[in-house]
Amino acid sequence: MAPELERRQPPVDPRLWRYATASRSFLLLIGLLALAQTAVVVGFAFLTTRAVVDAIAGREIAGTLLALAAVVLLRSVLSFARERVAARASARVESQLRAAVLDAIARLGPGWTATRSTAQLALVAGRGLDALEPYVGRYLPQLVQTVVATPILLAVMGTADAVSGLTVLLTLPLIPIFMVLIGLATRSVQRRQWDTLTHLATRFAETVQGLSTLTVFGRQHRAADSIERVTDDYRRETMTVLRVSFLSGFALEFLASISVAIVAVTIGFRLLDGSLSLTVGLFVLLLAPEAFLPIRQVGVQFHASSEGVAATRDVFAILDEAAAATPSAPAAAAVDRGAHVLRLTDVRVRDLPPVDLEARSGEIVLIEGPSGAGKSSLLHALLGFAPATGRIELDGRDVRTLPPSAWLAWAGQRPGLAAGTVASNVSLGDAALPAATVAEALSLVGLSDVDPEQVLGIQGAGLSGGQAQRVAVARAIARHLRGHAPVLALDEPSAALDAAAEAHLWRSLRSIADAGALILLVSHRTTARAIADRVVRLTGAGVSV
Incomplete structure (x- = not known):
């Protein structure tokens, strides 16, 4: 895939819906769970604020604490449900894509496979699809969580305190901007890592297959040295991916911390001059980190799923090639006995x-x-x-x-x-x-x-x-x-x-x-x-x- 196309690739490849039908109902269910989780976050902030304010005022807080405990329990249940749904959905998506890849290879026929590296095809259908688990099971749910939760939390904060809502609205885009910049670098180095792994798998398979011939001609050591060089390349590419991941993690955390600190400082000054009540200030302050959390987690999960994202290029390339090929005729029964x-x-x-x-x-x-x-x-x-x-x-x-x-x-x-x-x-x-x-x-x-x-x-x-x-x-x-x-x-x-x-x-x-x-x-x-x-x-x- 050309770099220009890679840069234009959307966060979720639309071909996923076409080739893995399980992803459709999965994202709908994840969206409903994200909506419920967002409501629980708002409820938790509201009940916590009420409990603190009532305690300071000397009012009874037993009922509030009981409700707060129920909200905490519900939040845990929803988190567990999301993990369970994501795990099952990722397994189904992997299974559907693997079946689709194998069917595509069968439809493309032996003439097509004869021009491809069997080691590369095995890597794509094996590890490549296994690497989709973080992508489907973690990155996509977090992306949905961000799309659902962030606008709701911004709206709630803006309704409670327009200044804090506007502050978050202005500082929040800094995180996606840096995510895009770092994501482009991540995609590039991850692509190189995946290509190096593919090259390593192909070289290893060919060496093992021809080991007896190499030994007879005294070239086995040179083949081993070649594999060692490719392995070294893979190690370097992996370390590059990790460096970029750590850098992006630091950048996202730093930006989010600065943004929350700005909100906290403005709330603190307004609490001191009496222009903001403690109830509203504490409520908004509790929601501020939650508003930044989903988009921060998208960055984290993107790096965790980057190998799967790189592998999808080869997976979808096979599926697209099979779809573009002349449709194969339906399987026919064996030709009748008799003269032919x-x-x-x-x-x-x-x-x-x-x-x-x-x-x-x-x-x-x-x-x-x-x-x-x-x-x-x-x-x-x-x-x-x-x-x-x-x-x-x-x-x-x-x-x-x-x-x-x-x-x-x-x-x-x-x-x-x-x-x-x-x-x-x-x-x-x-x-x-x-x-x-x-x-x-x-x-x-x-x-x-x-x-x-x-x-x-x-x-x-x-x-x-x-x-x-x-x-x-x-x-x-x-x-x-x-x-x-x-x-x-x-x-x-x-x-x-x-x-x-x-x-x-x-x-x-x-x-x-x-x-x-x-x-x-x-x-x-x-x-x-x-x-x-x-x-x-x-x-x-x-x-x-």
């Missing part, structure tokens, strides 16, 4: 040559070509992982109107296994997958000797590279066996296999195709030609069949 025709017409991925292709059920279409010719990119276009022009149709329907899970099963070059059992990896996306289907899929890829209940570590730790690759292929086959995917797209499924395992896999794929599957097979292995019905060769100049 997949047709690609002038499909161009990035700057690669256009591809025209037609494949039918029962066929294995082998896609060959040199590295960089666009074989994997073509499969990514089918999945929505990569933007493409042209038309991709299944039985005459544009596949962009179908979720990939409704018609396509895929196994990529990276197995993409998760911690859990082998069976849970095979049944990913289909919790009701029968154990018999899991066993059949594993058998078809040559893993009948692998226990489906074997527990794997992160990224499939516990299996060899070839076994992990075959589990990924088994997952795609299992979806087809369940009738969820008439089309199988397999990207180098035998890259990590020996000759015997590869031959077993080719026989299984041929039998699956003969049973009605449409298989798009990307492979460098010349042995794949033996099972292919057609061979499509991608080159830098175009397509040959």
Whole structure:
């Protein structure tokens, strides 16, 4: 976001109402509680004044003290209610925004996420939304309290004593002016802190992911030094935020104290010359700090919520991008069983040559070509992982109107296994997958000797590279066996296999195709030609069949 836009950002981002509906009723309820709290503050000042004046005059004050105790109790109850409502509302707002962010990422699709840092997205959806708790639970309620209480208290003071009311009215704007000036500085340094934290999270995630490669090439220490430098930057930015926060806190307290002192001095002189009664003077003097308190607390809570405010920029940026994108089609049911025709017409991925292709059920279409010719990119276009022009149709329907899970099963070059059992990896996306289907899929890829209940570590730790690759292929086959995917797209499924395992896999794929599957097979292995019905060769100049 440009600095000019940041300076124009209102105290409450209006997008909050649009994306988190819980915030609407929450602020209404907070407003009602603020009104009640303001009435209690006025009542407390009035009863305290009456008790003091009556005590000086020697009158009975037992009833007044009893009423004063009731007001104090009510004030405590209202404060507790506000904290409780704010805590519950902030949890609901966070939950709604997190669900909205995840839905937005899903609607933007894998092609969008492929261009983003997963560590940054995780940070935004995790800590970024957690940081909204002070913003929603403290800053917004205090802002509402200020909007409601300050005008009422000024009106009450002005009615009781016009001079004191005018003094507060003239000195009160000094606090917002300084708040705006300090707030601009705070927003800038907080933005830098959040950006540094995002950079640190991304760098750390990338380093951990590539640690084995870095170690082999002796670069692990340099990576650690880089993380240390970014951590140092984050520490410095954090200390800058704290310095600005302490400075602003001092400035606001100093201005409020000076303003209250001016009111107190004027009241004192008028009490001495007899132009002001003790009742009115004491009442106004008790209200003066309360008039400045809400706006002082807004400054305090703004700094406490500054990280959440900085995080909302990234949160709303994702939501706005998803809202501006073409609305996604409603989730469709799986494509019916039967014969199918997949047709690609002038499909161009990035700057690669256009591809025209037609494949039918029962066929294995082998896609060959040199590295960089666009074989994997073509499969990514089918999945929505990569933007493409042209038309991709299944039985005459544009596949962009179908979720990939409704018609396509895929196994990529990276197995993409998760911690859990082998069976849970095979049944990913289909919790009701029968154990018999899991066993059949594993058998078809040559893993009948692998226990489906074997527990794997992160990224499939516990299996060899070839076994992990075959589990990924088994997952795609299992979806087809369940009738969820008439089309199988397999990207180098035998890259990590020996000759015997590869031959077993080719026989299984041929039998699956003969049973009605449409298989798009990307492979460098010349042995794949033996099972292919057609061979499509991608080159830098175009397509040959």
